[in-house]
Amino acid sequence: MTSWPGQPVTVVAPATSANLGPGFDSLGLALSLHDRVQARVAESGVDVQATGVSAGQRWRPDQHLVVRAMRAGFEATGGQPPGIAIRCRNAVPQGFGLGSSAAAIVAGLLAARALAAAREAATDPAGMLADSDVLRLACEIEGHPDNVAACQAGGLTIAFDTGAGLSVVRLTPLAGLAPVLCVPAVPVATSTARRALPDQVPHADAAANSTRAALLIVALTSRPDLLMPATEDFIHQRYRASTMPRTATLVATLRAAGIPAVVSGAGPSVLAFTVDDRAADAAEVARIAAQVGAPWRVLPLRVDAEGARLVGG
Template sequence: MAHPAFRAAAVRVRAPATSANLGPGFDALGLALGLYDDVAVRVADSGLHIDIAGEGADTLPRDEENLLVRSLRVGFSALGGQPRGLEVVCANRIPHGRGLGSSSAAICVGLLAARAVTTGGEARLSDETLLELASEIEGHPDNVAACLLGGFTLAWGQAGDVRAIRMEPAASVVPVVFVPARPLATKTARGLLPRTVPHADAAVNAGRAALLVEALTRRPELLLPATEDRLHQEYRTPAMPESADLVGRLRADGVPAVISGAGPTVLALAEDGEADKIARLAGAGWTANRLSLDTEGARVLPLAGSEQ
């Protein structure tokens, strides 16, 4: 592959927050949410300059260790070569370490931006390859599939490849997220999972995951039973007892509530007319946000003031 040429103009990429698992769909199901990180990337003559505003402004690295930059580098390598320099400007709104897919957003932004600033990038790097690369960087496909495709997604491995399909969530479903003040590392949450689970629990989850596809796309009245989980949430309770307690209280009130991804954010899948009331149920220590469903996924947008 010949060394690529790069566009002089900056590109802007927007990526949505995501919630993975959704109860029983461990490492397979994901949902794109209407909360976004916006990033502008420009190829420069030399060096690396990173400007970060919003979430992570005080904690994220401003060098080659930055996850977004590492993802840019992976994308450029797949496209045939690295640019001489980069300028990256981030406006981050997705909370970090809360189970809302901030790392997946950074990964998808980096890969999409690398393709967008490369001349002929879409011909060199397909959407299918983007998903493969994003899954490899993240370590699992559920969040990155939802981030790239938008909507409600199902991801799986097949013959060593990663595949994903997008489904249309019911328009009446409104995500409500309850975000705690303290983060939780995904590595910590995954470390609590057992190597094996009882066969009966696996059977329940298989049925509930299948039901969730029907419930979230066509029959939201089935969301409460469809979001029951026996594979991961209970095992992670020691790392997030307040989140587990909130999930239990909401479900006891008939609200389909789950741990979002690895936690500790709690996701409720509310009916439109109930969302505002549900958002008031958490109490002190939580920031409740009623969100929309993202239907487009990560995408390249015109820069502010541009006619493109």
């Protein structure tokens, strides 16, 4: 073993929208909105500084999600450094169904892996910890795979577990896909939204949902004309509607206006799909959102094709 690096590493990790309607706990889409973490090894202790969204939150440093993920990453690559210092510049709203927890976890794991690689003077961080191990660790911390898979791989992802371990298929969505996010003012914790789900769903709903999930892959990769039927979900959104009624109303109103819209992740944000050749749709999303309840922040985004990555020191 050589010595820990003095230089910091910097990672960016994208927001992600999971489920996308019928792809519950499996489909994810990486978005062009990023958290940035600069991390370095310190002489002792844990120092966290955060700016951007949720900067006012106070953490016990060891409870901070980026730090917890870094600890897991160091554990898997040979051990903990004497101290950790991180600077977070956060743009992904926390607790709004945009994968902030996944971004924090994946960023922390990639930062720890890069610092461990520098300690060993390894040129390829993946030699210290394979991407598949990063995904597995991220999923263990997060509790479900959909956001972490899209955050790590970028693009459109299908995460699935055969029992022998977690796998991800990454697809390239339509070049013209232009997701528009509608973010309300008040968050809902993923754990709260999960509690609203029933243990069982009717067989007919399960059957309809599988059809739409299969259709959604086709729609998002080559047939945008199918996006409306393909984004219809039968197994989770309706059960969560009473915990986030404005979200349910905005999804229904957008869909009634011909714009495919879904609950983003566990909500309460709404994801609307527009395509470049119908640029007027983005303005229409904003116009409709302005009529539905308390103010929505409307963010026209692109797909992040790369996923979480090192961007230097």
